[in-house]
Amino acid sequence: MKKLRGLVSLVLVICFIFSASPVAYAREYGSYLEAMLGFMTEMYYEGFTEEEALTAALKGMFSQLDDYSGFYDKEETKIYIDDLNNTYQGIGASLESSDTGIRVVEVFEDSPAEKSGLRPGDIITAVDGKSVVGMDAASAATLIRGESGTEVRLTIIRDGYQTDLSIIRGSVTNKSVSYRIEGRIGYISIDSFDKGTSREVNIAIEAINKAGIKKIILDLRGNPGGYVDEAVAVARKLIPEGIVTTLDYKSENYNDRVYRSYGNHPDYIIAVLVDENSASASEILAGALEDSGAGFLVGQTTFGKGVFQNIFSILTPEAYKKYNKIYGTNYVTDIEWMTYHGVFPEDDEIVGSVKLTTGHYLTPRGRSINGIGLKPSFVEPNPSTPGGINISRVAPVNENVELNSYSNDVFNAEKILKAAGYLDTADRFFDDKTLEAVKKYQADNKLPVTGRIETETRNKLNETLYEFRRNNDKQYTKALEVLNIFSD
Numbered sequence: 001m002k003k004l005r006g007l008v009s010l011v012l013v014i015c016f017i018f019s020a021s022p023v024a025y026a027r028e029y030g031s032y033l034e035a036m037l038g039f040m041t042e043m044y045y046e047g048f049t050e051e052e053a054l055t056a057a058l059k060g061m062f063s064q065l066d067d068y069s070g071f072y073d074k075e076e077t078k079i080y081i082d083d084l085n086n087t088y089q090g091i092g093a094s095l096e097s098s099d100t101g102i103r104v105v106e107v108f109e110d111s112p113a114e115k116s117g118l119r120p121g122d123i124i125t126a127v128d129g130k131s132v133v134g135m136d137a138a139s140a141a142t143l144i145r146g147e148s149g150t151e152v153r154l155t156i157i158r159d160g161y162q163t164d165l166s167i168i169r170g171s172v173t174n175k176s177v178s179y180r181i182e183g184r185i186g187y188i189s190i191d192s193f194d195k196g197t198s199r200e201v202n203i204a205i206e207a208i209n210k211a212g213i214k215k216i217i218l219d220l221r222g223n224p225g226g227y228v229d230e231a232v233a234v235a236r237k238l239i240p241e242g243i244v245t246t247l248d249y250k251s252e253n254y255n256d257r258v259y260r261s262y263g264n265h266p267d268y269i270i271a272v273l274v275d276e277n278s279a280s281a282s283e284i285l286a287g288a289l290e291d292s293g294a295g296f297l298v299g300q301t302t303f304g305k306g307v308f309q310n311i312f313s314i315l316t317p318e319a320y321k322k323y324n325k326i327y328g329t330n331y332v333t334d335i336e337w338m339t340y341h342g343v344f345p346e347d348d349e350i351v352g353s354v355k356l357t358t359g360h361y362l363t364p365r366g367r368s369i370n371g372i373g374l375k376p377s378f379v380e381p382n383p384s385t386p387g388g389i390n391i392s393r394v395a396p397v398n399e400n401v402e403l404n405s406y407s408n409d410v411f412n413a414e415k416i417l418k419a420a421g422y423l424d425t426a427d428r429f430f431d432d433k434t435l436e437a438v439k440k441y442q443a444d445n446k447l448p449v450t451g452r453i454e455t456e457t458r459n460k461l462n463e464t465l466y467e468f469r470r471n472n473d474k475q476y477t478k479a480l481e482v483l484n485i486f487s488d
Contacts, residue, residue: 054317054351066357068309073352077313080355084226086194090145091152092172093118095137100157101125102132102140107427108174109408114428116167119158121425126155145169179204180395181211184488185480189219189393190234193226193281198233205237209266215483217476218289219273219392221299221382225280228259228308228361235285236261238268239292242364245284247308249359256359261292269486270295271479273392274374275382279303286374287363296482297376299475306370307360311353319349378482383473389419389426391469392476396462402452405430413453416461417441419468 037053048056058071072080082088092111095102102124107113125133127143144152146169154165177200179188186208190197208216218238225231228247235244241263248256272286272295283302289295312333315323320332327341334350337343360370383392394416399409406429414426414434422437435451442449445460453461470477 051351058314058352058354062354062356066307068305068307069354069356071314071352071354074350077353080353084194086174086176086192086196088145088172089148090141090169090172091116091118091167092170092174095124095141097135097137097140098123100133102135102137104156108172109428111172112167112170116165118154118156118165118167119425119427119429121158121427123157124154125157125162128153129155175200177201177204178393179207181207181213182396184213184215185483186211186213186216187219187392188216190223190282192223193228193230193234193285195227195230197226197230198237201234201237205265214266214268214488215486216268216270217273217479217483218270218295219476220278220282220286221273221275221475222277223279223282224277225282225305228281228284231281231285232259235259235288237265238270239263239288239294240267242292244288244364246362246366247359248362251358254358261288268294269483271483272297273299273475273479274302274376275300275475276303276373279305280308283369283374284361284363287367287369290374291364291367296378297374298378298479298482299376299380300382301375301379302369302373304369304371304373306368306372307357309355310358311355313345313350313353315345316349316351319345322349378478380474380478383475386468386472387419387421389415391419391465392473394419394465396465397453397458400452400454400458401430403430403432403435409453410434413438413458413461416465416468420464 037057040056041048041053055071055073062069062071091113092108093104093113094106094108096105097103100123104118104120104122104124106120107118124140125131127140130143132140132143144154146152148170150169152167152169154167156163156165173196176191176194176197177188179186181187186204188201188204190201228245232244239261241261244259244261246256246258270289272289274282274286274297278286279302283305286295286297286302290297312335315332315334315337323337323341323343323345324330327343329340331337331340333354334345337345360368362368383390385391395408395412397409397413397416399407401407401410401413408428410430411426411428414423414428417423417434417437418426420441422441423434425433438453438457439449439451441461442451442457447457447460450457
């Protein structure tokens with residue numbers, strides 16, 4: 001039982017630091033919590049280490065606060081931060097489970113996987129000789145990931161034939177932004193607000209400015225949020241001078257923060273596409289655009305996550321005792337020790353991290369949208385995805401392509417063909433399957449059956465794309481309709 005007392009003291013200190021109501025009862029609950037942890041250690045059939053008991057206690061404490069707070073051990077923290085930073089060490093492919101193995105859904109552009117010839121539709125049956133048939137995609141991804149510069153051998157099935165593919169792992173960065181210019185309108189899609197998102201948006205804005213375009217469709221549908229600073233940086237490129245958002249902290253230890261835009265950019269008219277999965281940082285940006293008058297919302301009422309979180313690194317019980325004995329203060333996070341005592345805990349003195357909801361944010365006009373969301377000025381149904389293709393993300397085919405071509409124009413043509421039911425997979429490579437799909441499309445549309453995508457076929461494919469947008473994405477269509485009311 002003695003070995004659990006340090007753990008209990010840390011739990012009580014966390015209660016003291018982060019929550020007002022348990023403070024009065026912390027000492028009273030001390031013996032009860034110690035007894036409860038002792039009971040758990042004694043009775044649980046598998047047994048567990050002191051560190052596992054600490055992790056269980058911290059996870060239980062923070063996960064019960066709300067849907068967004070929680071404790072992460074050091075490995076979980078790394079995965080979470082890598083996800084936010086949109087980078088990891090691996091091959092660069094998204095995967096899903098299938099009956100015959102792990103199916104490759106997407107191969108990221110310029111990734112180690114793409115350079116080694118992995119393609120969407122490939123079925124991975126083994127990783128370094130270990131079968132992944134029957135395994136879930138996340139577990140298989142763990143086997144595939146590894147340090148940059150190391151090799152992983154995938155056994156894959158393609159077109160019914162089995163082969164081995166060796167890939168040298170590297171640092172993979174998933175792009176969170178895509179953009180294009182069509183006529184006099186710019187389109188920017190942001191999947192999430194990760195580290196570097198604002199830099200990607202800057203590239204899009206520079207291209208739009210260079211073309212002299214003032215009308216933009218900003219697609220935030222399905223964007224779950226991310227870093228507030230990244231959303232603010234994007235807002236500063238788009239809205240006039242004024243407030244972007246205000247972060248209202250619950251704790252008096254933190255000053256409320258008001259983010260402002262400086263208006264040092266051209267004036268834009270922005271149609272913001274949102275849906276019920278647009279949340280958090282994406283709602284900060286959407287709310288700023290709406291309240292500032294720079295934009296209008298189209299789609300469905302947003303998620304309504306009007307609170308924000310901070311991440312704190314938590315000391316081990318041993319480190320807590322060590323510094324408490326020296327300084328006599330009850331701090332459990334590295335930021336507190338660094339701020340108040342100039343102490344920088346070592347990596348082995350950190351047990352993990354806590355993601356904690358610390359306040360709520362307000363739009364420029366002072367609106368709190370938590371649990372409410374943002375209601376669009378133009379409510380339109382969510383889009384459908386013919387052939388599993390998000391049609392608004394598909395760009396027109398700009399260049400002629402033919403057998404053995406490998407390019408984004410091939411990719412866009414394949415997506416149009418897949419949406420139209422002519423092709424099963426889009427992978428940027430104009431292979432024999434793409435050739436046959438093009439021939440059938442040409443025959444059905446009374447075009448010369450050459451198997452090549454030249455001017456006439458390219459124009460027809462783009463007509464098909466525009467028709468799909470009109471019929472399957474009413475939100476995108478409404479955005480275009482409203483923007484076209486305004487002069488250039």
